[in-house]
Amino acid sequence: MEENKIINGKEISNQILEEVKTETDVLRSSYNTIPGLAFIIVGENPASKVYVSSKAKACEKVGFYSVTESLPESTPESELLSLIDRFNNDDLIHGILVQLPLPKHIDEQKVIESIDYRKDVDGFHPQNIGRLVIGTDCFIPCTPYGITELLKRSSTETNGKNVVVLGRSNIVGKPIANLMVQKEFNSTVTICHSATKNLNEITSQADILIAAIGKAEFVKKDMIKEGCVIIDVGINRVKDETAKNGSRITGDVDYKDCFEKCSKITPVPGGVGPMTIAMLLKNTLKSAKNRLQ
Ligand code: GUN
Secondary structure, eight states: OGGGGBOOHHHHHHHHHHHHHHHHHHHHHHHOOOOEEEEEEESOOHHHHHHHHHHHHHHHHHTOEEEEEEEOTTOOHHHHHHHHHHHHTOTTOSEEEEOSSOOTTSOHHHHHHHSOGGGOTTOOSHHHHHHHHHTOSOOOOHHHHHHHHHHHHTTOOOTTOEEEEEOOOTTTHHHHHHHHTSTTTOOEEEEEOTTOSSHHHHHTTOSEEEEOSOOTTOBOGGGSOTTOEEEEOOOEEEEOTTSTTSEEEEOSBOHHHHHTTOSEEOOSSSSHHHHHHHHHHHHHHHHHHHHHO
């Protein structure tokens, strides 16, 4: 019974990876095409390194070609732009992912806009974000895309529901809010952020609460409505004396506190995280298929 409450992102992402692998096999055997993904990482951010290596491993699992370029922290912006230009013109590459955040001396938006939007499998280029808002074909940013797949594959009703998004980042908050308001999902959407007044009043109205603020265990049971669906996007490392390495990963939601009161919830880890990787591969596959047309 309680098991059914948990939206298992690990399991759902594995299903998607299987689907991607099956299609990749067809592309290879029938069209002599192998989806190729280029990763660029600048600097020594340990979390970024872990993310990129997980993404590269996933590529291998489904039979993609991938290449990782690790550049030093001091890399000039111009050099990064040249590398992107090289990948923009490389026919073996269908997707380019520049891991964020970038060092302070590099203009992140300029870098994003230098990626050919047809290879922008992160879905961060204005061309893709613009199309997302309009509701036409585009690359959907991987985490929001993963959230919509979790909702679909857990048979969560979104039509006419109140969706409250905590956080307004370009990577998660803004795109997921714009997706949920599209006809396909038909939700009524509220975006909350650091200046939002009466936050608990708003979150208590949510049928679906999407937490993406990067604050460990911020959402407590007094903030939520009985029977709501909780999507926890947070990945926060917190001290834990009882853990092997003295720390553990936790979400933006106090899972234990909210578990009884909600109807469904995504765990951390094993919820949204693995979906982000699966959708990246799905976007790269889409890019490779687009090229064949
Ligand atoms: N940093 C945190 N999330 C992401 C993501 O989805 N893509 C990239 N490129 N960087 C990130």
